[in-house]
Amino acid sequence: MYKIVKKEILNPTVTRMDIEAPFVARKAQPGQFIILRVDEDGERVPLTVADYNREEGTVSIIFQVVGASTEKLNHLNEGEYIADFVGPLGKATDIENKKRVCVVGGGVGCAIAYPVAKGLFEKGCEVHSVIGFRNRDLVILEEDFDKVSAKCVKMSDDGSWGEKGLVTDALRALIEEGNEYDEVICIGPLMMMKFVCALTKEYNVKTIVSMNPVMVDGTGMCGGCRLTVGGKVKFACVDGPEFDGHEVDFDEAIKRSGTYKAFEKGEREKVCNLYKKEVE
Amino acid sequence: MPNMRLTKNPMPSQKADVRNKNFKEVALGYTEEMAIDEAQRCLNCKNKPCVEGCPVKIHIPEFIACVAKGDFAAAYEIISRSSSLPAVCGRVCPQESQCESKCVRGIKGEAVGIGRLERFVADWHNAQENVTVNKPESNGHKVAIIGSGPSGLTCAGDLAKKGYEVTVFEALHVAGGVLVYGIPEFRLPKVIVQKEIDTLKALGVKIETNMVIGKVLSIDELMREYGFEAVFIGSGAGLPRFMNIPGENLNGVFSANEFLTRINLMKAYKEGSHTPVYRAKKVCVVGGGNVAMDAARCAKRLGSDVTIVYRRTEAELPARREEVEHAMEEGIKFQMLTNPTEVLGDENGWVKGMLCQEMELGEPDEKGRRRPIPKEGAMCTLECDAVIMSIGTSPNPLIKSTTAGLEVNAHGGIIVNEDGLTSRDGVYAGGDAVTGAATVILAMGAGKTAASAIDEAIAKNAE
Numbered sequence: 001m002y003k004i005v006k007k008e009i010l011n012p013t014v015t016r017m018d019i020e021a022p023f024v025a026r027k028a029q030p031g032q033f034i035i036l037r038v039d040e041d042g043e044r045v046p047l048t049v050a051d052y053n054r055e056e057g058t059v060s061i062i063f064q065v066v067g068a069s070t071e072k073l074n075h076l077n078e079g080e081y082i083a084d085f086v087g088p089l090g091k092a093t094d095i096e097n098k099k100r101v102c103v104v105g106g107g108v109g110c111a112i113a114y115p116v117a118k119g120l121f122e123k124g125c126e127v128h129s130v131i132g133f134r135n136r137d138l139v140i141l142e143e144d145f146d147k148v149s150a151k152c153v154k155m156s157d158d159g160s161w162g163e164k165g166l167v168t169d170a171l172r173a174l175i176e177e178g179n180e181y182d183e184v185i186c187i188g189p190l191m192m193m194k195f196v197c198a199l200t201k202e203y204n205v206k207t208i209v210s211m212n213p214v215m216v217d218g219t220g221m222c223g224g225c226r227l228t229v230g231g232k233v234k235f236a237c238v239d240g241p242e243f244d245g246h247e248v249d250f251d252e253a254i255k256r257s258g259t260y261k262a263f264e265k266g267e268r269e270k271v272c273n274l275y276k277k278e279v280e
Numbered sequence: 281m282p283n284m285r286l287t288k289n290p291m292p293s294q295k296a297d298v299r300n301k302n303f304k305e306v307a308l309g310y311t312e313e314m315a316i317d318e319a320q321r322c323l324n325c326k327n328k329p330c331v332e333g334c335p336v337k338i339h340i341p342e343f344i345a346c347v348a349k350g351d352f353a354a355a356y357e358i359i360s361r362s363s364s365l366p367a368v369c370g371r372v373c374p375q376e377s378q379c380e381s382k383c384v385r386g387i388k389g390e391a392v393g394i395g396r397l398e399r400f401v402a403d404w405h406n407a408q409e410n411v412t413v414n415k416p417e418s419n420g421h422k423v424a425i426i427g428s429g430p431s432g433l434t435c436a437g438d439l440a441k442k443g444y445e446v447t448v449f450e451a452l453h454v455a456g457g458v459l460v461y462g463i464p465e466f467r468l469p470k471v472i473v474q475k476e477i478d479t480l481k482a483l484g485v486k487i488e489t490n491m492v493i494g495k496v497l498s499i500d501e502l503m504r505e506y507g508f509e510a511v512f513i514g515s516g517a518g519l520p521r522f523m524n525i526p527g528e529n530l531n532g533v534f535s536a537n538e539f540l541t542r543i544n545l546m547k548a549y550k551e552g553s554h555t556p557v558y559r560a561k562k563v564c565v566v567g568g569g570n571v572a573m574d575a576a577r578c579a580k581r582l583g584s585d586v587t588i589v590y591r592r593t594e595a596e597l598p599a600r601r602e603e604v605e606h607a608m609e610e611g612i613k614f615q616m617l618t619n620p621t622e623v624l625g626d627e628n629g630w631v632k633g634m635l636c637q638e639m640e641l642g643e644p645d646e647k648g649r650r651r652p653i654p655k656e657g658a659m660c661t662l663e664c665d666a667v668i669m670s671i672g673t674s675p676n677p678l679i680k681s682t683t684a685g686l687e688v689n690a691h692g693g694i695i696v697n698e699d700g701l702t703s704r705d706g707v708y709a710g711g712d713a714v715t716g717a718a719t720v721i722l723a724m725g726a727g728k729t730a731a732s733a734i735d736e737a738i739a740k741n742a743e
Binding site: 026068084085089219221222223235238256258260 | 489528
C-alpha cells in the first residue's frame with residue numbers, strides 16, 4: 001500500500017498527488033513513468049513522473065480524470081492509500097549538454113513537460129517554453145514554467161489566457177525570430193505532437209516527443225504499447241516513452257489509442273454513477 | 281498384485297460444450313478411489329526410469345506406493361521433498377514427454393497417470409485444514425530471487441527449506457509470474473497458485489511485489505548495499521515477437537501475452553472487471569504452441585469463433601497433444617499449412633482479415649522438423665476481426681542492460697554453466713530468461729539446480 005501524502009486540485013479535471021514510494025523516489029528521473037493501481041481490482045494505469053523528492057521519499061503524479069480509474073483515484077484524499085505503485089519505468093529524458101531547448105506542452109501534457117524543463121534549467125540550459133491550454137480554467141503549472149524558462153509563451157484556444165492560437169503558431173514565431181534550438185521537446189495530445197513535428201521538420205529541428213499509448217504491464221511483456229518508429233516496431237515502455245518525433249508514425253498511434261475508447265467511456269460512467277449514488 | 285489394466289483411469293472433466301463457455305477448471309481431478317486404483321497400476325520398478333524423466337527428480341514410485349496404500353499425507357511429504365509446486369506441476373507438466381514417457385507400463389498399454397496422481401496428492405493436501413509448515417531456523421545468509429515465476433519460486437522454496445533468508449522481487453503487483461499472467465484459470469486455477477505461494481511464505485520466503493529489478497534497484501545494489509550473498513535471475517521470457525508483416529499494428533492485433541495478461545492477471549474474463557478485453561466475432565490465433573492454445577481457448581470462452589493458423593501441419597504442432605485435443609473438442613478450428621503475409625484493415629484502422637500464403641512441407645531442418653515452404657501462387661484470405669500473435673518471445677533486456685559483466689547469447693538469453701552460474705560471481709539464472717520460452721517444469725528444474733549450487737557456494741565461502 002502506498003500513502004497519498006499530499007493532494008492538490010490543479011483545475012477542475014486535473015489533480016496532483018504526492019505518493020510515498022521511497023524506492024521509486026530514489027531512482028526516478030524526468031521523462032520516466034510509473035504504473036499504479038488504485039485498489040485490488042483496479043487496472044494498471046501508467047502516468048509520467050511529474051516530480052520527486054528523494055529526501056522525503058515521495059513521487060508526484062499529475063493526472064486528468066479521463067476514465068474509471070482516474071475517477072476513483074481523484075476521490076481519494078490525503079492520508080489514504082493506493083494498492084500499487086511501481087517504477088520508475090522507461091528511459092529518462094536526455095537533459096545533458098544542451099544549450100538551448102524549446103519545451104512545448106499541451107494541456108495536461110504540461111505536467112510531464114514541466115519536470116523536463118526544470119531538469120534542463122538545473123543543468124544550465126536556456127529553456128524556452130510554449131504552453132497551451134484550451135482555456136483559462138484549464139491552466140496548470142503557469143508559475144512553475146515561468147521560474148525555469150528564459151522565455152515562456154502562453155497560448156489558449158479561445159484567447160481567454162495568454163495569446164489566442166495554437167502552440168505551433170508560437171513555436172513557428174520563435175523559430176522565425178531566429179532562436180536556434182538544439183532540440184524541441186514536445187509533450188501533449190497526439191494531434192498536437194503530430195503538428196509540432198511537421199513544423200519542426202520544415203525547419204529541420206530535432207524533436208523529441210513523449211508517447212503514452214495503451215499499456216498493461218509496462219515492463220516489455222505485453223506489447224500493447226507498440227508504435228512504429230522509423231519503420232520499426234518499438235515498445236514505448238522499454239524503448240521509450242520518448243522518441244524522435246520525426247520518426248513516429250502518428251496516424252497509426254492515433255488510431256491505436258482508440259482501441260478501448262468505448263469501453264473506457266462506459267466504465268467511467270459506471271463509476272461516476274456509483275459516486276452519485278453515494279452522495280444521494 | 282498390481283492392477284494390470286492397460287489403460288489409465290480417465291480424468292473426469294467438464295464436457296467440451298459446457299466448458300468452452302466458462303473459465304472454470306477443465307479437469308476435475310481423481311477421487312480417492314480412482315487415485316488408489318491408478319496407483320496400484322505402478323509396478324514399483326527397481327531402476328525407476330520415471331524418476332530419470334523428471335526434471336526435479338521426484339521419488340515417483342515411493343509416493344505412488346503411499347497413494348496405493350491410501351496414505352496421502354506420506355505421499356505429499358515425499359513429493360514436497362523434491363517439488364515446491366506439486367499442485368501446479370500435476371496440472372501443467374508435459375508428463376507424456378517426461379516421467380510418463382519412461383514408464384514401463386507404457387510399453388504395452390498406457391503409462392501410469394503420474395501427473396494425475398501428483399495433482400491428486402497435492403489437492404488432497406491443500407484441502408486439509410490445520411496444515412502446519414515448519415519454518416526452518418535461519419542460517420543468517422541472504423539470497424535475492426528476481427521474478428516469482430516457476431524457476432524463482434522453486435529456487436526460493438529449496439533455499440528457504442535449508443534456512444536461507446530469501447527475498448523474491450516481483451515486477452508485477454501479484455506473485456506467480458507466468459502461472460498467474462499466462463496460464464489461464466481453466467488450466468490452472470489461481471487459488472492453487474496462491475496456496476503454493478502461501479506455503480512458501482510460511483517457510484519464511486519474503487515476496488516484494490512492484491519491484492522492477494534493473495530499474496528500481498540493480499543487481500549490484502542488491503549485493504553491495506542490501507547484503508544479498510547470491511542472486512538468482514528468473515525474470516522470464518519477456519518481449520513478444522511479431523511477424524513484421526504489414527498491418528500488424530492495426531487495432532485488433534494483439535500479442536498472446538497482452539491478450540492473456542488482460543484475461544488472467546487483470547481478470548477481464550470476470551463480470552464487472554475494469555480491464556477491457558476485445559471480444560471479437562472471429563479471431564485468428566497465429567502459432568501452434570501451448571500459448572497459442574491457451575489464447576485460442578480463452579478467446580473461445582469469450583464467445584469468439586476461433587481459428588488457429590499454423591504454417592506446418594498438425595503433426596508438427598509444438599503444443600502438448602492434450603492441449604491440442606482439448607482445443608479441438610472445444611470447437612476451435614485449425615487452419616494448417618498457412619502463413620500470414622499481411623493483416624488487412626478497414627478504413628478505420630481495425631482488422632478485417634488476413635492475407636495468407638499456403639505452404640507445403642519440404643526437407644527436414646536441423647531439428648528434424650520438415651520445413652514449411654511456400655506453395656507457389658497459392659494465397660488465401662481469412663476473414664477475422666482480431667488477430668492474436670503467438671509466435672514466441674525474446675528475453676527482456678532490462679536486467680542485462682543494467683548489470684555490467686552479465687553475458688548473454690545471440691538470442692539475448694543469459695549464459696549460464698551447468699550449475700546455473702552466470703558470468704558474474706554470485707549471480708545465477710534459470711528458466712526462460714536463459715532458455716527462451718520453454719516449460720514450467722524445466723524452469724523449476726533450473727531453479728532447483730541453482731538453489732543447490734547457491735547453497736554449496738555460500739557454505740564454501742562461510743568455511
